[in-house]
Amino acid sequence: MSGDELNEMERNMVIQYVKAQDAQMTVTLEKGVSKDGAVGDPVFPVGIPNEKLSVYPNGVFVFDYSIRAMEPFVDKNVRVQFYYNHLGLHFVSRLQRTQQGYAVIVPLKLRRIGEVRSWSRDDFTAVISYSVNGRQAVELPCLPDKEFDLFSKPSWNSVEPYMQSAVQQYYERFSYDLSPREGEDTSFLISVCRYITRPQETEAVEGTAKPYDIIFLDTSRIILGTRTGEASPLKVSSAYRIVLEFGVFANDFFKRVIRADITVSDIYSGKDGQRCFSCSFSGMKAEDERFLYEKFSGQKLTGK
Numbered sequence: 001m002s003g004d005e006l007n008e009m010e011r012n013m014v015i016q017y018v019k020a021q022d023a024q025m026t027v028t029l030e031k032g033v034s035k036d037g038a039v040g041d042p043v044f045p046v047g048i049p050n051e052k053l054s055v056y057p058n059g060v061f062v063f064d065y066s067i068r069a070m071e072p073f074v075d076k077n078v079r080v081q082f083y084y085n086h087l088g089l090h091f092v093s094r095l096q097r098t099q100q101g102y103a104v105i106v107p108l109k110l111r112r113i114g115e116v117r118s119w120s121r122d123d124f125t126a127v128i129s130y131s132v133n134g135r136q137a138v139e140l141p142c143l144p145d146k147e148f149d150l151f152s153k154p155s156w157n158s159v160e161p162y163m164q165s166a167v168q169q170y171y172e173r174f175s176y177d178l179s180p181r182e183g184e185d186t187s188f189l190i191s192v193c194r195y196i197t198r199p200q201e202t203e204a205v206e207g208t209a210k211p212y213d214i215i216f217l218d219t220s221r222i223i224l225g226t227r228t229g230e231a232s233p234l235k236v237s238s239a240y241r242i243v244l245e246f247g248v249f250a251n252d253f254f255k256r257v258i259r260a261d262i263t264v265s266d267i268y269s270g271k272d273g274q275r276c277f278s279c280s281f282s283g284m285k286a287e288d289e290r291f292l293y294e295k296f297s298g299q300k301l302t303g304k
Contacts (some may be wrong), residue, residue: 003128004111004112004275005109005110005111006089006109006110006111006112007304008108009057010110011106011108011109011110012059014084014089014110014153015055015059015106016057017084017246018055018082018084019050019053019055019169019171021083021084021085022050022159023050023053023082023083024047024083024162024164025047025048025050025053025061025080025081025082026048026069026080026082026083026156026164026300027046027063027070027073027078027079027081027095027104028073028078028079028081028083028156029072029073029077029078029079029080030048030076030077030079030092032201045066045260046069046070046073047079048063048067048162050065052066052067053102055285059105059106059108060101060103060104060105060106061080061103061104062098062101062102062103062135063101063103064101064102065072065101065102066179067102070095070102073095073102074095074096074097074102075095075096076094077093077094077095078090078092078093078094078095079091079092080092080093081102081113081157083161087112088112088113088157088289089111089112090110090111090113090243091106091107091109091110091111091112092107092111093105093107094120095105098209101108101155106140106282108114109302111221113157114157120174122190123142123243123246123247124144124150124214124245124246125139125141125142125244125245126139126141126142126143126214126222126242126243126244127139127140127142127243128140128142128212128234128240128241128242128262129226129240129241129242129243130233130240130241136199137241138181139187139234140211140212140233140234141211141212142211142212142213142214142224143211143212143214144214145195145213145214145215147198147214148191148194148195148214148216149225150214150216150265150296151296153187154187154189154190154191154194155187155190156190156193156217158190158191159190159194160194162195163198165193167190167193167194168193169286170192170193170196170197170268170270171190171193173191174189174192174193174268175189175278177303178266184289186286188216188218188221188223188278189222191215191216192215192216192223192268192278193268195215195225195272195274195276196225196268196269196274196275196276197268197270210226210228212224212225212277213225213226213227214262215276217288217292217296218292218293219281219284219289219292219293220281221278221279221280222242222262222275222279222281223276223279224273224277224279225274225275225277225278226274227273227274228273229272229273229274232275232277234264234267234277234279235264236264236265236266236267237256237263237264237265238264239248239261239262239263240261240263240264240279241259241260241261241262242259242260242261242262242273242279242281243255243257243258243259244257244258244259244260245258246291246295251256258284258288258291258292259288260281260282260283260284260285260288261281261282262278262279262280262281262282263282264278264279265278265279265280266276266278
C-alpha cells in the first residue's frame with residue numbers, strides 16, 4: 001500500500017480479509033476530525049469484538065445488536081477505525097439499522113490513519129522545586145515521555161490496540177469522577193488512561209530514581225507520570241514552583257525559560273502503582289502562555 005488512500009484493489013482485499021485479521025475495530029461519532037485522521041472530540045469509541053462483526057462481500061460491515069452502546073450512533077455519521085496487517089485504517093459512513101444488525105457501508109475510499117509526529121525530549125525539560133521546612137529547595141526533574149505526542153491533542157488513535165479495552169474503562173471512570181461541564185475538553189484523560197494502563201517495564205537497576213514523565217502540556221496544565229510505585233512528594237492541593245526549558249536553536253546556549261507556579265489538582269492511579277499528577281499553572285507571564293500555545297498548537301495567539 002502506498003500513499004494515504006487505498007486503491008480499489010487494496011480496498012477490496014481489506015474487506016475480504018479484515019475479519020480474519022481480528023482487526024481491533026472501533027466506532028465513534030464523526031466530530032472534530034482533523035486532516036490526519038485523528039478524532040478531536042473526546043467521545044470515546046465503542047470497541048467491536050471480532051465475534052460481533054460480520055463482513056459482507058459487497059462492502060458492508062454489520063455489528064451485532066447486542067452492542068447497545070452503538071444505539072446513539074444510529075442514523076449518524078460514524079468513524080470506523082481498525083487495523084489490517086498492523087496498518088491503521090479508517091473511513092466515515094452512516095450507521096443504520098438492518099435486519100442483521102447495525103450496518104455501515106464501506107466507502108470506495110479507505111485511508112490510512114496519520115502518523116504521530118515525533119518529539120525530541122532533548123528539546124524540552126522541566127524541573128519542579130519546593131522547600132522543606134524553609135531549607136534548601138528539593139528539585140524533581142521531568143522529561144517528556146517519548147511515547148506521547150505533546151504537539152497534538154490526545155486522540156483514540158494514540159492508544160495501542162491491545163490496551164483499548166482497559167483504557168476505555170479507566171476513561172469512563174475518571175470522566176465520571178471529574179464531572180466535566182458541558183463542552184469542557186477532557187481529552188487529556190486519554191493520555192492519563194493510556195499511561196497508567198501501559199505495562200510496567202523491567203528496570204535495569206530496580207529502585208533507581210527516575211525523572212517524572214511529562215505526558216501532557218498546554219497553557220493551563222501539565223500532567224506528570226511516575227511508574228515506580230514509590231511515595232511521591234507531590235500532593236493534592238499543594239503548590240510548587242516549576243521551570244520549563246525549551247531549546248530554541250540547535251545551540252544549547254539558547255533556551256526559552258518559563259517560570260510558573262503549579263498546584264496538584266488531581267492524582268490518577270493504576271492498578272500496578274502507576275500514577276499521573278494533573279497540575280494547574282498559575283502566575284505564568286502572558287508572553288510565556290502565548291509561547292506555549294503557539295508551540296503546541298501550531299497557531300498564533302492574538303489578543304494577549
